[in-house]
Amino acid sequence: MPKTFLSRLFPHNLKLMVDYNLNPAAIDGLNEIGSVKAKRTTDYGFSQGAADKDLVYNKKRCVLLTGDFRSIDEQKYPPCQHEGIIILREQRASPEKIVACIKAFSQSGYRKETSHNVIYLWEKKAIIHKHFGEREEVTL
Amino acid sequence: MSVQLKPHRMQPAKTSLGKPTHDLAEVYVDPEIVADLRVFDQGKATVSYYKGSAQYSQDIPWIYADVITAFSQPVIQADAKEHIRALSIRLCEEHPAISTYEGIFGGIPHLNGLRISVADILEQIYLTGSIAAVQKIYSPDLSEDQIKEAIAYAQDFLESAVSS
Numbered sequence: 001m002p003k004t005f006l007s008r009l010f011p012h013n014l015k016l017m018v019d020y021n022l023n024p025a026a027i028d029g030l031n032e033i034g035s036v037k038a039k040r041t042t043d044y045g046f047s048q049g050a051a052d053k054d055l056v057y058n059k060k061r062c063v064l065l066t067g068d069f070r071s072i073d074e075q076k077y078p079p080c081q082h083e084g085i086i087i088l089r090e091q092r093a094s095p096e097k098i099v100a101c102i103k104a105f106s107q108s109g110y111r112k113e114t115s116h117n118v119i120y121l122w123e124k125k126a127i128i129h130k131h132f133g134e135r136e137e138v139t140l
Numbered sequence: 141m142s143v144q145l146k147p148h149r150m151q152p153a154k155t156s157l158g159k160p161t162h163d164l165a166e167v168y169v170d171p172e173i174v175a176d177l178r179v180f181d182q183g184k185a186t187v188s189y190y191k192g193s194a195q196y197s198q199d200i201p202w203i204y205a206d207v208i209t210a211f212s213q214p215v216i217q218a219d220a221k222e223h224i225r226a227l228s229i230r231l232c233e234e235h236p237a238i239s240t241y242e243g244i245f246g247g248i249p250h251l252n253g254l255r256i257s258v259a260d261i262l263e264q265i266y267l268t269g270s271i272a273a274v275q276k277i278y279s280p281d282l283s284e285d286q287i288k289e290a291i292a293y294a295q296d297f298l299e300s301a302v303s304s
Binding site: 019020021023024025041048049050051052053067068070071072076091092094 | 246267
């Protein structure tokens, strides 16, 4: 997506709430990307054992970044009903790989697509599930 | 008995092997107890099913097997999922540090009261190579005993799943 005058003037930062089970070492790297503000779930006041739905339907206006693709999906948490979910699909992802995935996505021009959508993210591609069952596969 | 064979009263239909089924059977499968279906080249098939805790097998003509295959594949998958779910819950009794509470990870085995699944522990051990390193990552919420318990649970789960 090309940058416009307005998008340069009002950059859209990605406010991420990083799931507790993802390696917290990735959070520093995520915040260094520039357009991403990342904090752990516990930093937003959630307990270490917070329920899935509490994190998904959080009132902090944060997009949930999780590696839990087995129980969180677009069927269970349909787009439009929450702030957005990014589901990491890279298996056994190191902190560096987590950062690389988010960096590739946030610099691809699809960052704005995060709002209220469910996104499956790999290092080189993403599948975005939008409202009304619309699905878009993008190369990063 | 879980598998009932009834005379076919519908229009003749062709199976995937191209032979009509009109003189053969309509097959009803009880979704809760079908365990396995094996089709043999010689034109025969065996359907296995559970009744209580015992497992039974029944030979059926190949044409029935073809019909059953269409109906029972999702059934067999659902049955297997159910079996695995029951196993994961049963093992929690032997490993009290592990829970399958539905609210966290949709019930995937995880450490009691923590959003860390057994799979997460194994993943981090794979990545870091040591229990101490994993403990450091989730410090101070995670103890060495909890990590060991997760590993023991994974071992028991694998052994039970393969042997049952």
